[in-house]
Amino acid sequence: MPLMLPYDDQQLIVLWLDPDFKQVDAFQEILIPVQHVAQKVTPIDRPSKRLATGDSFIIEAD
Structure with a gap:
């Protein structure tokens, strides 16, 4: 499952994109594979x- 950053957490996105931020423990929660929102998918x-x-x-959220 691809990592999808929560779009409403701007601070987390800024940290994720910061090449100088080295405290990877801050990302442990988002690295757990969980489907946070339902998604409509189509095989191609x-x-x-x-x-x-x-x-x-539809793949339902967990």
Whole structure:
């Protein structure tokens, strides 16, 4: 699962993007694979073509 930073936590985003910030323990909570929000997904053939190969479905939040 890709890491998705919470868009409403600007301080966390600033720290994540700061190349001089070295206290990686600050990120332990967001590195746990949890689905925080529901997502609509669609299977595709190839990323370059984005041709749907099946029906879209919802992955519910944990």
